[in-house]
Amino acid sequence: MSVQKPSIPQGTRDFGPAVVARRNYIFGVIRRVFEKFGYAPLETPTMENLSVLTGKYGEEGDQLLFKVLNSGDFLNKKNAAVTTEDLEAGSKKILPKIAEKGLRYDLTVPFARYVVMNRGTLTFPFKRYQIQPVWRADRPQRGRYREFYQCDADVVGTDSLLCEAEIVLMMSEVLNTLGLTEHTIKINHRDVLSGVRFAAGEDPSKESEFFVVLDKLDKIGSEGVKQELKERGFHNFGFQWLEYLLRTHDGNKRMSSSERLKYVSFMFEDIMSDSNAEVVGSKGIRELEGVFRILKDFGFTQFDQLEFDPTLARGLSYYTGCIFEIKINNVNMGSVSGGGRYDNLTGAFGLPGVSGVGFSFGVDRLYDCLEELNLFPEAVATTTRCLIASFDAETARLMLPVLRQLREAGIPSELYPDEAKLGKQFKYADAKGIPYVLLQGPEERAAGQFKLKELSTGQEQLLNWDAVLAELTK
Amino acid sequence: MSVQKPSIPQGTRDFGPAVVARRNYIFGVIRRVFEKFGYAPLETPTMENLSVLTGKYGEEGDQLLFKVLNSGDFLNKKNAAVTTEDLEAGSKKILPKIAEKGLRYDLTVPFARYVVMNRGTLTFPFKRYQIQPVWRADRPQRGRYREFYQCDADVVGTDSLLCEAEIVLMMSEVLNTLGLTEHTIKINHRDVLSGVRFAAGEDPSKESEFFVVLDKLDKIGSEGVKQELKERGFHNFGFQWLEYLLRTHDGNKRMSSSERLKYVSFMFEDIMSDSNAEVVGSKGIRELEGVFRILKDFGFTQFDQLEFDPTLARGLSYYTGCIFEIKINNVNMGSVSGGGRYDNLTGAFGLPGVSGVGFSFGVDRLYDCLEELNLFPEAVATTTRCLIASFDAETARLMLPVLRQLREAGIPSELYPDEAKLGKQFKYADAKGIPYVLLQGPEERAAGQFKLKELSTGQEQLLNWDAVLAELTK
Incomplete structure (x- = not known):
């Protein structure tokens, strides 16, 4: 056996004893909170059939899937021998013949697949949490890995706003328990965004693109957003709607969430002359108000850390209700958690009409925050x-x-x-x-x-x- | 999006809430015992470079590795475009051009790779435990999965027999804590086997094959072993040595381990007229006696559950000292744990002379035992x-x-x-x-x-x- 200098694949990591102990501390806090709220653990296989994974994450996502080569003589499988023509047609043509499985890309699609496969025996509402690694063939860079853990909690089979309220409670309890008290939980509603889009009079088929630009408000400011919207051809009715929105936002942090809710409601009902905007946008506002009310009834007190942000968009197009995102205020880092309600996650697997809501913690970012703020308990280290x-x-x-x-x-x-x-x-x-x-x-x-x-x-x-x-x- | 009936890959499993809770109970017991003995957690990536994995598990093992397709346009990677000739040459020829990574096959090779990569910063003796899944493209069948967890504990950088004694203690404590009190921890030593092989006068190059047959004694009995040895061409000196060995074994369960040690020692020293057998075999006996002595000094009392079995062979050829295996007496099942000492695990990665000893629990078999014996605590279920x-x-x-x-x-x-x-x-x-x-x-x-x-x-x-x-x- 020749001697080799060993290495590990790009974008993957070994976790030595001290790091595992600290990561387990974070997992433990998250797990205990999830369980206290009645979420039960689920684990799904590392490999899923590509038929399950493909087409769920957009074209870019499909390319980021790690595919597992069929075992044995993969070129000459029964009914699927690879030919010279296949070879000439390229990787995409050959792929389905040599690979049927891929590594899990997130925990949401496997969860939907599990719910559909077990719909006959599960009790609904079904509340599950799942703490497992996922894999993405992204270009590795600082803070972005090809293997990383997600910590998800989802409930499906109910559209009760209690679930949204409990997500805020779980987020808050996890962060406070970890000592990350300087946080902001941002909340918005897909219908508020749609209301804005109606008000802006833009092409419904370009809704997602519109939201993606809007989501950059924090990064590129209102002028940047206007500029990019113009370049992409969004300019109906000028930008009056944006001016209204910005009154809730830019340099006006002291408007409380309940004031913002009233203001945006007023904006939909009285200022904007679009009945769709009024109907849809107001529905979103009412649901958000419902979530705030449940939290108040529950005895939640940290409303200064819960911010209704009508410009929060998040990328994923499958959200249909409330959406969430968490920022740690005293660390310069992207969101450590996010989620939202979806109405048709299981539809792709033949089970339509199952509403669910869930969220996910990214353990790597939480880890970096705790390290930067020196918040790991000493006893955890050994x-x-x-x-x-x-x-x-x-x-x-x-x-x-x-x-x-x-x-x-x-x-x-x-x-x-x-x-x-x-x-x-x-x-x-x-x-x-x-x-x-x-x-x-x-x-x-x-x-x-x-x-x-x-x-x-x-x-x-x-x-x-x-x-x-x-x-x-x- | 067309509707599909979802499924999971052959040989993989979803674990629903009740099963995860029970599995976590087992993991928790094992983890606490490992940590009580000073073992610290390590986690390695799911994917390893194929250069690390290949050639470590024999040819059969190499075929059971799951390989991960290179991402992107895998047919036309820089310096490695796949040609028509490659295609004609077959899967083996094409593989290195389209796949560089594979899924972890066990936890031992990644551990050796980790030790070598981090030799400059680790403190030796280095005691680590690792509880992670592994993947093997085995033909799925009842009780055999393509994804399953292993729970390993190893210490490298010391040849102290205290480590062997502590492995017995850890095995015993895990089993007793789980309620699996009816167990037998079998122990043997590679040198005892070599002594037997010398005594049998067989070809040294066929040592492994000899051990594999010997290991079947429990399954096929002494006549079966004789028969198979004959068929494979092992018949020097007749089978006197086997008759001697069987006095410790067949139908003579009441000979205690210390009596057996004395008897086999006597067999090497006085009965068999081969000086190699005496030198090597006696060394093995002395080390085993050392392990028993440490256990006695420690205050271990369950010697009726620790059985020196001079015919215990285990398959893996890398063991060089003590070897272990656990049977649950009141469940009809293969061994739930095994391990041993190895002297050159890190040699393949350029770090020779690091002695280590370790063992592994198979959580699936433990689970089945607990279920069959109804030993899961009720509180674990929800x-x-x-x-x-x-x-x-x-x-x-x-x-x-x-x-x-x-x-x-x-x-x-x-x-x-x-x-x-x-x-x-x-x-x-x-x-x-x-x-x-x-x-x-x-x-x-x-x-x-x-x-x-x-x-x-x-x-x-x-x-x-x-x-x-x-x-x-x-």
Whole structure:
């Protein structure tokens, strides 16, 4: 076997012990909140049939799917032998003959597929959460990976606005528990956007494109948005509607969400002379008001962190109701979470009319926020609490029952396995982040005592067994 | 978009809420034991470069690797355009041009790759555990999947027998914690096998083949083993050695492990007239005795469940020291765990001489054992503890603060989100396995009381708030 210098694929990562521990801390917080709200865990296979995945994420998404080569002699599968003509026709022509499976691109499509396949046995409303990796053949760059985890919670089979309200509550509880108290949960409604689009009098078939430009308001400002809309041919009725919208937005942060709701409602009903805008836009406003009311009845108090933003658009075209997005205010980073209501996610698999709403946390961004703000609890960093050091093989042997008793007390512990100088053993503890080293020389043994050293302070105590346990479990 | 009947790839599985909860229970037990012994978590990417994976699992293994198609226009990658000649030469020729990555086949090779890539920053001995899925393009059949989880713990950078002893301790603690008390941990040593092979006088180059046959003793009995050895051309010196071995084994289960160690030691030293057998075999016996001694010093008591089996061979040729395997005695199933010491796992990646030892639990088999023996704790099955049912929209609204207080008390709770008949709401709770339903009609509200119904017993209590909390947290 020739020796090779090993590497990992572009855009993928190894997670060493300290990072896994911190990631698990985040997953644990999210999982506990999801479960407290009655969401139950689901896991789907890494590979899905390409027939399930293809056509769900747009043409660009299809290209970002990782495809898995059929196993065995993939060129000469029954009924699908690859020919010279196929080869000449190119990759797209050959693909269906050599690959039937792909890696999961998100957790939403597999969820929809699961719901349809199990519709006969599931109890609706069905509330599930799912914490698993997804894969995208994106060009790797800082902060963008080809394998990354998503943490999704969705409920399908009900159109109750309680679900939207609970999404706000879950978002808020996860962020506050993680210590990310400086956050803004933005909320909007697809119908508000449609109302704006009607008011702007633009071509309905270009609605998505219109929203994509509008969504850039934060990045490129109102002049930028106007400019780009003009370039793309959106200029009916001038930009009066945008001026109205901007009064809720630009440099006017002090308008509260309830004031904004009233203002935009007024804008639809009285200012804009388009009955579609009034009907559709007002419906969106009423639903948003409903969500705010439920939150108030529930006892939610952090309304200063919940912002109705009538320009929030989000890319995905399958949203049909409320949409959400979270920004962390004191970190310069994109949204750490987003979601919304969809009315026809399972339609592509033959089950129309199932309304659902859900959202997703991106664990990588949360991780970066916690790291930047130094919010990881210290205890998360390591697993072993105590290293037993020994002077030689004989003292090591005598410490074995001590090791057993530490573990029986639930204290993660190790005995340094080799004969080595004490310095080396302390170095090991230090490098591994083990907070305590326990020793017992012949004298201490005779006196029934132990030396316990806390590495962070250098403090060394001579203690009896009960005191050792007390110190290590404190 | 045409409607399709969705499916999942052969050999893969969806895990619904109840199954995930039970699997997580098993993972949790394993994780806590690993961490208590000072093992720290590692996670590696799903995709590895094929240069890392290929050639590590034998030719058969290479064929079972799932390969991932290069993204984009895979037929015309720079420097690697696929030609008509490639096509004619077949799948094997074309593969390196269109696929550079594959799915992880086990956790051991990625671990070795990680150790080599990070050798400069890791602290040795390096103890890691890893709980992740692996993929094999095996023919799917009952109990054999194409995607399944492994739970590995390995330590590298020490040849201390303490590690072997701790593997026995970890195996024992995991099984006892799961309630699988009727188990046998089998242990052997590669050198014992080599000693037997020397004693049998067989061709050293056919050692692995010899072990594979020997490993079948449990399945096909001693006559079967003799027969197969003969057919494969192993018949030097007759089968005296096998007769000796069988005295420790067939129908003689009452010989304890320490008696067996003495007996096999005696066999190497005094009975067999081969000095290699004596030297190598005795070394194996001494190491096994060392492991037993450490366990005794530690205070391990379950020696009746630890069985030295000199015929235990295990397939993998990379083991060089102790080898392990676990059988659950009261379930008819293959081994649920196995492992051993290896001296050159990282050699293929340019880092020779790193000794390590590790083992792996197969979660699917553990799951089946727990299910067959009815050992899953009941509390594992569900997440939501209490459903709040309501009579109409108005009582639902009034129950929102109750919902908040339940969650603040850490009780996973839901409010049925739609207006529905009580019967439907109770059915929902029942189907989801929610144990309690909480109600408050106008009369109860006036009296500051609640109706709490336990679904399993049908018992309905009229309680004040403190009593509700007490019942739900008991």
